[in-house]
Amino acid sequence: MSDLSYFGRTVKHLVICSLTACLFFLPLHHAFADAQKGKQLFQQNCAQCHNPLRDATGPALYGKENEVPGGRKWIYNWVHNSAAVIASGDKYAVNLFNQWNHVQMPPFPQLSTQDIDDILDYVKQVGDEAKQAASAPAATAGQAGGGAAPASNNNLLYGIITLVLAVVALILLQVNNSLNRMANEKEGIETPEPVPFYRNKTYIAIVSLVLFLVAGYFLTNAAVNIGRQQNYEPTQPIFYSHRVHAGINQINCLYCHAGAEKSQHAMIPSQNICMNCHMAINSYSGPQLYTPEGKPVDGTAEIQKLYYYAGWDPKQRKYVNAGHPIQWVKIHNLPDFVYFSHEQHVAVGKIQCQICHGPIQNMDVVYQYSDLSMGWCVNCHRTTKVNFADNAYYSNIFMKYHEELKEGKIDSVTEAMLGGTECQRCHY
């Protein structure tokens, strides 16, 4: 009896442990470690031209660290002033320059070696994770692709483990019951008729609890997300590819979105801005474009659509009518009670477009990259450092911070310290 009952107890213990484990695994979020800063720097400075994994305007960065002749030191020099490195006759540098059609990488003297290290760490992390994901068997199931892949793969893995453990626990529980009954019978103790597990009150309680928690989690999330449109990717009247314009052709964002620096609205460019270039460029000869559904897109035909909207006759090469307004579908929508100013963020805060809009230079069809939730805004305001010392606006206010900076009590001032998380900075 003693062995059996001991065995039974062990099994019981195991079951409880695994159930507890189930509960803990369920709401688990996968978070990046602490390459946060590197990521931010990368998106601010590098993402316009580089992707860690793929060649873009510049080469893929993952692994380059081991490839270059002088290790990280060489990279510091290169980033600070690539032209100087090329001019110095460095063989690797000259090769690279020729290989990439003499496209010069702009100098980034403002990045410290620490910053560059952070970026490289981030690139390494992204690359390593991608590699891992590629080798892990579970990962092949999900074809989400891109940066989100590792997180979802891990979730799946944890999910499967949870499920397996739960099934094992259930079986063990049944086994335990049977063994107990057998032991009791052997010792002549009368046992009641076994209750089937679906009428077992303990089971029902556990299942209800689990269901409640799972449903609650999803319901809460769903409720919080009402009105949010992350990944919203509507079809637009013209298949306008940001990848072709901002990515491949390197047109500055502000050339078209001129309002970003001087108005609350970034402004969708008017047709006359498009026509500045498209009077001359009347056919498309870049890489084949595809819709998100995979249908090929005829770029030249899209340019013809622009001519219709602008009222331009390409044959006569002149405007023949007043044109037609383009009804673009607005992707980034904020509620009416939020005041958001591009001017504040772009002209004063010097925030890169990609911080909020994501790798826009790689998007053929623009989608909403960030969820534009208040939490997302506030998080950034909490962490973003403000150009406090150099902007004379702050020269005669916030004297407390000036002193603390001088005394070394703080090394920087964040937006939140200047009241950037207060309600009436955005809601009025």
Next chain:
Amino acid sequence: MSEKKYWKGLEELYNTPSYQKTVRNEFREELPFGEEIERLMDAKTPRRDFLKYLGFSITAATIAASCEIQVRKAIPYINKPVDITPGVPNYYASTYAQDGDYCPVVVKTLDGRPIKIEGNTSSSITRGGTSAMVQASVLSLYDTARLRYPMIQGKEATWEELDKAVMQGLASLGGAPVVLLTTTLMSPATEQLIQEFIQKYPGARHVTYDAVSYAGMLLANEACYGKRAIPSYHFENAKAIVSLGADFLGTWLSPVEFASQYAQTRKIKGKKADLSQHIQFESYMSLTGANADYRYTHRPSQQPAVVLNLYNAVAQALGKPQLSNVPALQDESLQKGIQRAARLLASHPGEALVVCGSNNPHVQIVVNGLNEMLGAGGKTIDWNAPVNYRKGIDADMQQLVADMEAGKVGAVLIYGANPVYDYYDGQRFAEALKKVKLTVSCNERKDETTVLCQYVAPDHHYLENWGDAEPKAGYYSFIQPTIFPLFKTRAFQESLLAWMGQTPDWHGYLMKFWEPKLGGLEAWEEALQNGVIEPKQVSLAAAPFKGDVQGAAAQLTAQQPKMGELELVLYEKVGIRGGRWANNPWLQEMPDPISKCTWDNYVCISPALAWKLGISINRFNENDLNRPVARISAAGKEITLPVLVLPGMPKDVIAVAVGYGRSPEVGKAAGGVGKNVYPWVNLNSQSLTFEYYQPAATFTLTGETYPLAITQTHNSFEGRPIILETTQKQYNEDPGEATREQREERERYGGENYDTQGTLYPNLYDFPGLKWGMSIDLNSCIGCGACTIACQAENNVAVVGKDRVIAHQEMHWIRIDRYFSGDPENPQVVFQPMLCQQCDNAPCENVCPVAATNHSDEGLNQMVYNRCIGTRYCMNNCPYKVRRFNWRDWWGATSFGGTKDTADMESELTRMVLNPDVTVRGRGVMEKCTFCVQRLQDAKLAAKKAGRPLMDGEAMTACQQACPTQAIVFGNVHDPGAAISQLREENKETRLYYVLDDLHTLPNVNYLVKVVNKDPGDFYVEPVQHVL
């Protein structure tokens, strides 16, 4: 200082039972569930039903909320104009010049829509001030009742059809003359065009007609100075101001200009006050009378006698020849007043000014004589720059009507004027109009006259139009369009050009007129940009006086009307004025500065008369909504109007405002509101000028009742010392006296450290950066209400309609509280603008269960609409009663739409006036003054972007900007150089005080004590107690 008792209304003074009830029940209304709740409670199973409703509502809301989000479109320009950036406002200088009212303005346009009017600070005439009427004019642009196309016989037509028909009509008059009938025009180019028109149609003439006429002054000046003109007045140079029935701060001639000048003489710098003294004689309670140091009342028919007696008293004091045969005044207080005024005037030669609101030329001749005797010419009166504010001669109009009746007029072209409504015998004009072969109206709406015209050629709104103005000789001002015309309207001038057979190009005409005068296109563009051109050197001059004062006096003595028991006086309200813009919901809902009544006209009677008539004291106040209705008859015309008992009315005079009683076609807001009392305008058969009173009127209560929407007594201040006032004498002896009590109270709880030591919770807030503060000078505030409307325009403040005002649901973020003190028959008045005090220790913040109102590190009491769940705890806990709750969706902010649209405020057209930088609040949220946080953020952003510190004066609130007297100073109190800091430092020991300071709310708005230039003995007057 002896205690002075202030009261908001008579009910408070007499502490009536219904008033006591209001004080006990701070919240007037039961929750507005109404019938629904009764039905629910009567049901068999109320609890279950309640749960059912609850469940249903939550499910419905969830389903509604989780439905697919609507697809929004973003449509850029096809070809973007260079100077327009979406989201960035453009400012264009323009001019409000309508019916002789003048105000140079700067129009803020955003995304192509004019949304706000500011004063033009380049003008030395108005110095950046505005009035409620000017502020509200932007809403009239989006008035749904504006005419949208030309009409022939009431049917839509094209401009070509209309022009053809009108020109045919003009060609076939058979020699009968054409008459252009307009209100006062001050546009030099239009005047020239009219002259050309008259040349084209020989025999044609131009008749100027003003609804509220100044012909008496024009004729008097012609007799005295040989010029049919009105001089410039310079109140800023006057130490002694006597007004004889002229409401120069509210409605008379050019109130914005005069208010700005007047305020300069009422400001106190340092510890010595040297104020002007202002004495007012009048027949009703006017805004100017409320601001006067001394105020005396008389019957309107006594005005000539008052003027003559004053003349003689001054002459006596100065040793000049007196007038003979002057009628004696029986009233003792009036005699004392005349003596006082004479002493004041005589002791300030060259610094005195007498103005008179009479339209009787003989009275004005005597007033001119008085000013001459005082040496006002060249000092306070300037004949170098006569004004063009009013030009109408009443006799011309009477002649026109007679000619029309006689069939001697071939065609009448009407522009601006609306005589069927506002002529003293509108019916006669309407009949006469039928005898004219060709009638054309260029008015912008279907007013009472326009509906009777065969052809309607609607004019643009001034914000859509080109134009110019010459308010004074040598001063020019320009009008430029700020939006493409919304409808198929056409400038009046273009219509004239078309009917003269020329190209209808008013812009071209205007440029051709001005370019040579200014010296080229560049100068023209500069003039448009600046808005005004003014003489470089200004010198004031007198004009040789050749008036026959004795002759005028003899006429006046001979003409004395027979006085009835009661006299009726007609007056203009500060908001609605003559009634031209009556269909403006902002103006309709603006509480009248004195009566604080909205949405109606009524008959004002004195408390003495009310006692005499036996009107129950409970009817004196708004606690009992139902006002008695009276039938008033005078000159054979009867009108019934609700009665409002107004302290300060003379006991034998009743007063009614003109401008109401418009026809329903004028618009939803004005149509059917109040009664038209223009038919009571009196024709002086001797001088042929209009007089705005009836010497004999009868007044009988009908026994019916009628509700009036009055805002003043919506809350009680329970006798707390929130108004601090003193006299000049006391101030000069001891400047700190008025505020000493407050300072001593502070001293007991930490003095300088009152903010941290006067409380159990010393860790309030830290203000590391900017801190906003406002100062309101009670001495400069004249109570005109421009700030209220400016705030309404800037902050999308809703209009709620009359019945909601009655229910205390008005939404104004800044209200002007009017307090009386002293004798109810002639009280002293103080105006106190009351807005959110942005308390640093705010009672509202502590009680919000969802932290929807909290404090910012710039000292703002923030109100977060999206977080508010509408408990109204904050409103209940606010000691200043400045929070406003959206009981309904006034602007149609939510997709469910509005619930009660009183004035077309929800229409797509009207909503164009909304300021996109300010959230449009929906139903169920609280709101209040934000210190115009959107402007503060804008100013900060501009400074940050330029990389420089924020400068003082860069961030202005809308109320501050609109104020014609600069009573409001606003800025960053952490900047020691800022005007607000200096003002507070200067007045720290003297006039500075905070309202309800002892509650330790730590307001960021301070007030400056009002100093009255009055003898202390006259200042402290105990109210007469009536036995109830």
